[in-house]
Amino acid sequence: MKTLLNRMRWSGRIALLLAAGWSTLAPNAPAQADEPAPKRERRDAEAEYSEGSFGMERLFVPRWRLTDGPQVRSAFRDVVKDVVAATVSIQCDGKQSALGGIISPDGWIVTKATPLCGKLTVELADGRKLPATTVAESGQHDLALLKVDATNLPSLDLNAANGSPKVGSWLASTGHSKDPVAVGVVSVPPRVIPSQAGVLGVQIDEVEARIVQVFPDTAAEEAGVEPEDLIVEVNGKKVASREKLKEVIASFNPGDEVELVIDRSGEEVKLHATLTGDFPGLPMGRSEFQNNLGGKLSVRRFGFPLAFQHDTVLRPADCGGPVVDLDGHVVGFNIARAGRTESYALPAEAVQGVLKELMKEHLMVKKHSPEAEAAEKLEIK
Template sequence: MKKILVVLCFKLGILSLFCLFCTSGYSQSNPEVKHIETLIANCVEKAMATSVYMIEYDTLKNAVQDGIAEESGFTGVLVSEAGHILTASHAAMPNQVYQIRFPDGSRHIAVGLGRIGIQDKGMDFDMAMVKIIKPGKWPFALMAPAKELRINQPVISISYPGAFFKQMPNVRYGRISDIDLSDGFIESSAKMEPGDSGGPLFDELGRVVGVHSWIKEKEEQNYDVPADHFLKYWTALNTPKDYKEFPAVDDLPAPASSISMETVPALEEVAGISAEHHKSVVALTSALGTQQLYILGTVIDFSGANYIISKSSMVGNNPIVKMGNSIVPVQILKRDQDKDLVLLKAAEKLDGGIRLKSDTTNPELKETNLGKILISALAKESIKVGVLSATYVDMPLNTSRGYLGAGAAYEDGKITLVRIGKNSSVASLLKTKDQVIKINGVLVNTAADYDNEFAKYMAGDSISLDVIREGGPMQFNICLEGQPTVRHVSFEFPGGRSARSDGFKNVLIHDAAIKADECGSPVFDSAGKFYGINIARRSRTSSIVMPVEALVAFIKNNTN
């Protein structure tokens, strides 16, 4: 079986009818939803402090090891008061010094111990141990025996995905989908990506059931090393050695009586939204040069007026919205590049709309709210459901810097295109040997000029590019792309990453699989409270929500 390592490192709903000042319509509440939220919250409360971010460290320089990017770490989980940390063998090495960072921001030095990264008879072993050097009484999680695992048992991932660089780990939710351990792994739908390597998969009791190892292309296929394997080789893993053959197995005490773990239905089976909230979703079509853009939008009722709000970088010129069999033109009122928002008004009044007031504020969310179920309303009355992964975080601009889709070099005193991306939007426009002379009307004479000018723009921005081709001047209008991704299975999820996926402030993160062209859609909690709109698909594990307070400010500042 081909394996991809993540190296970069109750059954009946109760209808509750009520009106909220900041939302319109009704919501459907199901006791099972609240029960699942409680399970996740209890786990997060018990286990959050045990998940640590790890990175190679130079204690002489008191800095991250040379050649290692600050965001290129991985995850581990403490399982003893003495500071033993479980992680993956593809992430850690014996005798390597690491800095570990706890969710509260405290940092300590640890050292690599044993490593078992062996393939044998169809089974893979992806285990390593690290230990904090400083003596202390460290927070730790218990380990759960694999024999207690059940199909559809709820599990919670608390680890540090590489698409983010922040102090707190992200929370993700899933269910056990395969307990056949013949290949050495547990399969679950709790999503992981590079950076999550070595991170913990917890049961509802906050016990470690597995350690994150690898993924397949489908988002629901995620594989963890059972905690049992670490117990089996506990003595060997405490010795700083890279094992090429299996070490001796420990004699484990007879297992205690098993705990019967509960199973739960899929979130989509128990969570839903009202028909009124479904009416708040519209599909927008627009043009950007020869490119057709498709994105969703959310209808807002603000002070009695009807607006649409959506993702600006995915709304081009002459947008339209389809209403039944009619095509309705839409006027662009204002754009906000920092938040990637666009405010629009349809030529005809739209049905429905989420009612917002000028004093609407964000929901108060704390660590205890992580794991809260969030529902995204999509086109054709469909939904996607996930859980709150992180609250009100800043995402520095990184992968969303504007990218031309072509490589340039400074040759003979000229900026010359030397490579055109085969699948880039400029492939039909630009040619190698084109000489760039202006970017958006600004002369570029040196490589520094070229770099500095492009640094001003984000993915989705439109620019003019003046070139000399075979002695003659030409000008092109180009929409910049996001930075290209590396070839890795973690980037192969349906729809891919949004071109503009970072450079945001004070946003929410959830783990629903929102496609890039499903952004602009509204997000609600299980009680029908409006949280904001999906503003970006960031990575395999995460989508980004622009919260309601930012939407209100944007509308209020740009309408009479």
């Protein structure tokens, strides 16, 4: 295996691997007695698909058998071995919502913030499930710092990588399996990812910030906004007019949660709305339609101060976890599935800076509190 990985450092490595993938996935390969049903169904479907001529087989091989197939991912098994031990699954009310990475043996974990809701549970690589608490969040970077009650946990070394990976470099995104959840190649170096305006989903008065209509299946409807409500504040910002409300809402990204202070018939009501990126009923643009062909995208996939782009095909629930290079060094954390072949990752160095600020601002509230003492001892490797 190590020999194969070494070969992959040269230009001919992928051609050899893909050729091996075609031969090992021959359509007439016998089924294993203990083969899982989903795997067997996929193999059978592949066999049916490949009954044509040799040339057609090579022309129309499904993409998952190439760069995202099990044979390709298994080649990275030794690369991700150590990092897998420090990768966790974040569950919200029992449903996997994100991946994360342990940054300290004392149970400090970093993950993507926007998917977090309800009762949080962290599943460790050894199978243990522990309740988790959100200690701090960075809305700008969409990162959250979680804490579980545990010690002597395997943790990530965020200092091992020498800067951000170069364009063309291979990456592996870790999960709980011995193989990475997906692999891909760096396509664009670190850059600012522009913001996209969030959508509340209401029609408002021509002058004031009063609700005329609440559209179905929107952030406003889910939050409980009603017609005739007068929005007074959004996240502490006064909105005395229609234009001010539009300006403030547009300053947030899809996936951001905002607090609305509403005047409802003279009574103050506080609601929380998670903004969306699309307005229900409007036709999907061509670019957006093509991006969605590859599967679901992250709700918050825009507005990052610094991120590098890679072509790894991820599920939104697989974001938040570590990304490693061919040397097994953590080079970043997946932060969004943004397009059909477009995913974003925050560089490890940038994540370190954010975590230090979160600890400084949110953990040291009381100078001599247990939380403060724990924060003083916390060192990100």
